[in-house]
Amino acid sequence: MPRPQRSLEPNRYKFKESFVSLKYVPRFFREIKKVNPGLFYINVLCRLINAILPVLMLWVGKLIIDEVVLQIAADVKDLDRLWTLVASEFALAVLSDLLSRGISLSDALLGDQYSIDTSVKIIRKTSEVNLDELEDSEFYDKLERARQQTTGRVGLMSNVLTQAEDIIVIVSLLAGVVAFEPWLIILLVVSIIPTMINEVKFSGTSYSLARSWTQERRELDYLRYAGASDVTAKEVKLFGLSDYLAYRFKGLSDQYYHQSKKLAKQRAGWGSFFNVIGTSAYYGAYVLVIFRTVLGAFTLGDLTFLSGSFNRLRQKLQGFFTRFTMITETALYLQDYFEFLDLSYHAPESEGAKPLPKEIKAGFEFRNVGFKYPKSDKWVVRNINFKLRAGEKLAFVGENGAGKTTLIKLLLQFYEPTEGEILLDGVPIKQYNRTAYQKYFGVIFQDFVKFELTLRENIAMGEITGIADQDRIEGAAQKSLADQVVKDLPFGYDQQLGKRFKQGKDLSGGQWQKIAIARAYMKDAEVLILDEPTSALDARAETEAFDRFIKLTEGKTAVIISHRFSTVRIADRIMVLKDGAVLEIGTHEELMQNNKLYSELFNLQAAGYK
Numbered sequence: 001m002p003r004p005q006r007s008l009e010p011n012r013y014k015f016k017e018s019f020v021s022l023k024y025v026p027r028f029f030r031e032i033k034k035v036n037p038g039l040f041y042i043n044v045l046c047r048l049i050n051a052i053l054p055v056l057m058l059w060v061g062k063l064i065i066d067e068v069v070l071q072i073a074a075d076v077k078d079l080d081r082l083w084t085l086v087a088s089e090f091a092l093a094v095l096s097d098l099l100s101r102g103i104s105l106s107d108a109l110l111g112d113q114y115s116i117d118t119s120v121k122i123i124r125k126t127s128e129v130n131l132d133e134l135e136d137s138e139f140y141d142k143l144e145r146a147r148q149q150t151t152g153r154v155g156l157m158s159n160v161l162t163q164a165e166d167i168i169v170i171v172s173l174l175a176g177v178v179a180f181e182p183w184l185i186i187l188l189v190v191s192i193i194p195t196m197i198n199e200v201k202f203s204g205t206s207y208s209l210a211r212s213w214t215q216e217r218r219e220l221d222y223l224r225y226a227g228a229s230d231v232t233a234k235e236v237k238l239f240g241l242s243d244y245l246a247y248r249f250k251g252l253s254d255q256y257y258h259q260s261k262k263l264a265k266q267r268a269g270w271g272s273f274f275n276v277i278g279t280s281a282y283y284g285a286y287v288l289v290i291f292r293t294v295l296g297a298f299t300l301g302d303l304t305f306l307s308g309s310f311n312r313l314r315q316k317l318q319g320f321f322t323r324f325t326m327i328t329e330t331a332l333y334l335q336d337y338f339e340f341l342d343l344s345y346h347a348p349e350s351e352g353a354k355p356l357p358k359e360i361k362a363g364f365e366f367r368n369v370g371f372k373y374p375k376s377d378k379w380v381v382r383n384i385n386f387k388l389r390a391g392e393k394l395a396f397v398g399e400n401g402a403g404k405t406t407l408i409k410l411l412l413q414f415y416e417p418t419e420g421e422i423l424l425d426g427v428p429i430k431q432y433n434r435t436a437y438q439k440y441f442g443v444i445f446q447d448f449v450k451f452e453l454t455l456r457e458n459i460a461m462g463e464i465t466g467i468a469d470q471d472r473i474e475g476a477a478q479k480s481l482a483d484q485v486v487k488d489l490p491f492g493y494d495q496q497l498g499k500r501f502k503q504g505k506d507l508s509g510g511q512w513q514k515i516a517i518a519r520a521y522m523k524d525a526e527v528l529i530l531d532e533p534t535s536a537l538d539a540r541a542e543t544e545a546f547d548r549f550i551k552l553t554e555g556k557t558a559v560i561i562s563h564r565f566s567t568v569r570i571a572d573r574i575m576v577l578k579d580g581a582v583l584e585i586g587t588h589e590e591l592m593q594n595n596k597l598y599s600e601l602f603n604l605q606a607a608g609y610k
């Protein structure tokens with residue numbers, strides 16, 4: 001199938017829109033100040049002092065030259081004043097150097113602290129997001145835009161502060177120039193207008209290009225990961241996929257490169273042209289000042305002061321406009337970041353949210369539940385009616401895609417049913433506070449996360465508040481048989497897992513599963529859900545794990561999903577799903593007598609084991 005064509009021209013962000021994004025700058029500074037107020041004020045103070053140094057240094061330079069000329073002409077040389085002036089210029093130069101270093105240092109430190117702060121905020125915000133939004137590609141684009149440009153945002157701080165500093169420099173230099181020769185201002189304006197036009201012309205284009213490519217950049221990241229990561233390495237090597245993935249990556253990157261190149265060439269071309277105009281204006285001013293000096297209107301010192309000031313002014317003004325474009329462009333990313341933080345994802349908690357029952361009395365009931373995933377027209381499950389009684393162990397079986405995991409997601413309120421309702425002790429579950437409700441459950445998903453952290457952390461993830469409680473962690477490990485894994489590891493519970501980090505140790509699929517099951521035991525949950533938790537265990541370990549599970553969770557409500565019928569049969573009741581509907585429900589014996597899908601599949605598997 002041909003891949004969809006991408007639009008070649010990004011939407012242009014207009015200069016005016018760039019201005020609008022500046023409204024986030026004050027909030028940005030409030031956040032930076034909050035991160036480290038002392039350092040922030042030191043930075044601002046250093047910049048203020050640094051801003052008046054250029055004009056002072058130029059002025060002292062002028063006085064030195066005038067003094068030298070005076071002393072050349074004098075019969076009796078008195079060099080005291082000259083040395084004082086040279087010493088002052090030296091002191092100013094040292095001060096300027098020290099201040100610049102102080103500014104760079106505090107910029108870097110503040111930047112580091114601020115990027116830690118933003119990363120933490122992004123992680124926290126992501127955790128608030130509902131599962132359906134997490135599975136939405138638009139959400140990922142927003143997240144991507146918020147996450148990227150962290151360094152850009154830090155650069156923004158330095159740029160804005162430098163901008164403020166430069167305004168002071170410009171005003172002070174302007175005052176000096178106007179005092180001598182007001183006409184020079186006209187030439188200055190002429191020299192600076194071309195730069196301004198250039199910046200306005202290209203403002204926002206790089207951002208619009210980057211923005212319109214957010215999704216493709218995610219694709220590029222993914223291709224880079226798929227082509228070069230330990231997780232995919234086995235299959236990439238075995239199937240010889242590396243060339244294909246590199247080809248996909250290169251094809252997409254080349255398109256981006258061509259668009260950026262076009263933009264960069266236009267920018268450079270126009271930039272050079274406008275610069276020539278600006279340089280001509282500067283030399284016009286220079287000629288004017290030389291002319292007036294030769295005629296005796298200005299001293300030699302005035303000449304150096306004026307040409308130095310004029311040159312500095314031009315550089316500073318050019319820098320001002322270029323930086324302004326940079327600021328507005330980065331501020332657009334800032335807008336993405338703040339918009340992401342301001343997203344309100346939590347569905348409003350229902351008013352007067354009912355308190356959860358201390359213990360489950362009747363149990364859960366699915367009443368005529370039907371569900372379609374967001375942005376999909378397909379009914380994944382429909383007309384689902386069943387009860388999960390308090391203290392009961394209920395097993396779900398059914399072919400791949402029958403809807404077993406989806407029912408669990410609905411039970412956990414990750415999604416709301418499209419039709420029908422789910423009740424707990426007769427009350428619709430959406431009337432309970434969702435966060436409190438979800439705390440009721442201990443769940444191990446079939447695609448549970450293998451955190452590349454220590455073994456202790458991996459178990460404690462089931463109830464992270466218990467991370468310091470060694471007895472509890474060991475108890476959970478014993479129950480899930482993970483203690484057998486621990487005893488073979490050199491660092492025991494402190495063993496780093498996974499291959500990514502130093503001294504990390506990767507585990508087999510079954511060993512990881514034992515650790516994941518320990519997570520469920522960490523939490524003294526009212527309801528336990530095991531979604532194919534033993535698929536990687538060997539037959540003996542699986543039987544043992546399930547026998548233990550049934551014994552250790554006596555009186556607790558549990559749902560078990562498994563494709564192994566030897567496991568399923570120990571449940572109190574079994575529900576068979578087919579094509580999103582309940583085909584049969586009952587005890588093992590009842591279903592065997594029923595002579596439908598369950599007995600057929602059970603006999604099929606049993607025959608395989610004979």
Ligand SMILES: Nc1ncnc2c1ncn2[C@@H]1O[C@H](COP(=O)(O)OP(=O)(O)OP(=O)(O)O)[C@@H](O)[C@H]1O
Nearest residue numbers: 135373376380398399400401402403404405406407
């Ligand atoms: N996030 C999703 N968005 C859209 N469709 C989904 C999503 N997750 C699952 N589906 C679809 O819902 C159907 C049921 O999936 P579900 O994961 O509930 O099946 P299952 O019975 O648990 O399968 P398995 O035994 O393979 O784990 C499948 O057709 C699947 O493609």
